[in-house]
Amino acid sequence: MELNLFTRHSEYEWEIGPRGNMSVPARIYASEQLIRDMDHKVYEQVTNVATLPGIVKASFAMPDAHWGYGFPIGGVAAFDPDKGGVISAGGVGFDISCGVRTLLTGLTLDDILPVQKDLAEILYHVIPAGMGSTGKLRLNKKELDDMLAGGAKWAVSRGYGSNKDLIRTEEQGQMKGAKPEEVSDRAKKRQRDEMGTLGSGNHYLEIQHVIDIYDRDTADAFGLYQGDIVISIHCGSRGLGHQIGTEFLKSMAIAAGKYGIVLPDRELACSPINSPHGQSYIGAMRAAINCALANRQILTHLTRQAFEHILPKAGLDLLYDVSHNTCKVEEHKVNGKKKHLYIHRKGATRAFGPGHHDIPFELRDVGQPVLIGGTMGTESYILVGTKESETKAFSSACHGAGRSMSRRAALKRHKGRQIVDMLANRGILIRSPSSRGVAEEAPDAYKDVSAVVEAADAAGLTRKVARVEPLVCIKG
Template identity: 65%
Template structure:
């Protein structure tokens, strides 16, 4: 990236002034090194986002930003419905409400080391993973509508997990305003046998150990200590969300000119929040968020079953569940005025600071857990939303992961799946995956250093480092 396009406004914040069709400036949160390493297309895509109607304050990019389609991955933008603001199917992406959930296990490293192979086998047997895999659940039309309306709460009512889980999920496990009628028959068909499946690509379930604690106070609130074992899973709304993204991207791209919206990039496909199409997408997207929350709740149940077999009596309480591909209606203070805004986070995590009323009481003093996924073999991190005393940044958002350092094609040429599994085994990391090609494409060396990304997030005041997690077992889709 040509850094001269930006003015440095803080040690890890860079502003691009309005130019051309931009309605607001663009701000990238990153160290100089991370900014330099970003593709110029990130700046181009941010400028395009900044040109959308009703955008408020600035178009933001997180330290892990990279070239996406329409929005950059790691992009954050908020829109005011009253000012002609839009909602963008491209700005949410295909994997609606893709996210990370972390469970505590109450187990210590030495407990799990003793049974690692068996635990890996059981998790792999229980969790449907990979292309073409199916779950056991089949929903009736009414069952699907209930799931789309009630999210993780529906899953708990069906016997997957407990009511206590709901407190530790954004929006308590159910996003209001979901509209099952706005979800196409095709989207329903794609979900027919995909409830409780992990998916493929960069989706995974990992057993991890806390190998460093950076903030003892926040770690205590999250009930984490060095040597503790946790489970993290990364997946989204499965076929239903992918199809909703597909359906509305097309419809919005065709309809935009009729709403007077000139799209510089059709992938920015959007509709005014107050238009019938905008409202319909909002209802469908919220249904997809609920589907993702229900899906992660079912996977949680399956993981708990596997753990209970190996460690009878074990409990896996939910630490937190975050979604990083969403548009959410939230209250933020902009230029001293409180406003209801529709915040798009595409590859960015919500990061409410201490004191936020939506946080569970146990975390209210330290801020929202921000769960940052690594890749097989590399560390994951837990951060906490930054104190509002420093001023809310980027509508309380932070990074979401490392981002790829090389394309899938390049990793496939560079890495051999079997060799990657062997190298990780030598480092004590057990991999179970249906596809060695998938393992090669997701090799740890194909990803950027997530450490630099989380450090920049802390330096920028987006979220503070709490703990680092090292993988022990990875179930790879």
């Protein structure tokens, strides 16, 4: 994008003042280079969001922002229900509560290297990945509704993990206010055999190696040490979430006129929070959040079982589980007054600073872990929320690298086999059912995640704690 489109407030803060129907400014946090490289669609989308009713303060975009549906990926927006604020299916996205969880292992590189290949094989065998894959669990109607109401807490009650996991999961593993009755039969049918599946695209399970520690004290509190091995799982609410997104995107877009909402783009599909339609979506979306939390909990259990076979001494304690496609009610200060706002984060991660009551007690003094997925050939980051982020973008940070090349372009440039061999030469084992899928997810199809993280850190949205590199990647 052209820099002259913005007023530059600081090295990493770029603003577009209200114009046309915008009721608030739009603000992008990024370095000059990231702004230059950003798709112009981000400008269009972040300013469109600023026109929605009841938006508070500004429409934000994170350093990894790119062209999404209605909202940019990397978009953050808060809405006030008392001022006609809206809830938007387009502001959450198709893969509701897609997120990352990271497990500590208590292992080091020396423990892993002799069994690296065995671990890759067993994980590829036990983690259902790719299109058409199914989990072993089959849920009847009542069990499915219980799962949608209970989330990871339900999964733990079924023997998948322990209460210790719930303490380290957002919402303590259960999103309150879920309404399984608002989830259509079609959405439920899509999920009946997909519990405990990874999905495809950019979803993964990785064994990672802690390469750098940037903040010793916080890393200590997180239980991260240089040379340690961690495991990260990136996936979401599977077919159920996709179907809820599909249905509400359409119904909210059609109903917008009824509520007097003018949508500059149909994908901004939304309804007033205080409307039957809005409440119906909120109930269904929260059920999908629980589905994602339960799904990642089951995948954690399968991972533990796999490690039990190869490295039984591994602990596999959960560091944290955080989602990056959600809308959540949070208390934030606006003009000095505390307000309960509906915070949409679409491809953006919640990043509460030290002292926030929603952070697990033992981490509360340091801040919330913020888990950033990179690409299978590069690196990922573990960050921490900052106090400063509260005033920047409602305690939000980036979520990943963000694509820079289309799938088609990546496929033209790469062969899956070459990528797998190239990464194997660098000590990274890729296991995927699809060679073409690997080519489309080639590392150079993404932005430089380090540049994104540096910008998020420098902008004060979050702070770097550790950098990890993959050793094994199970790709959908």
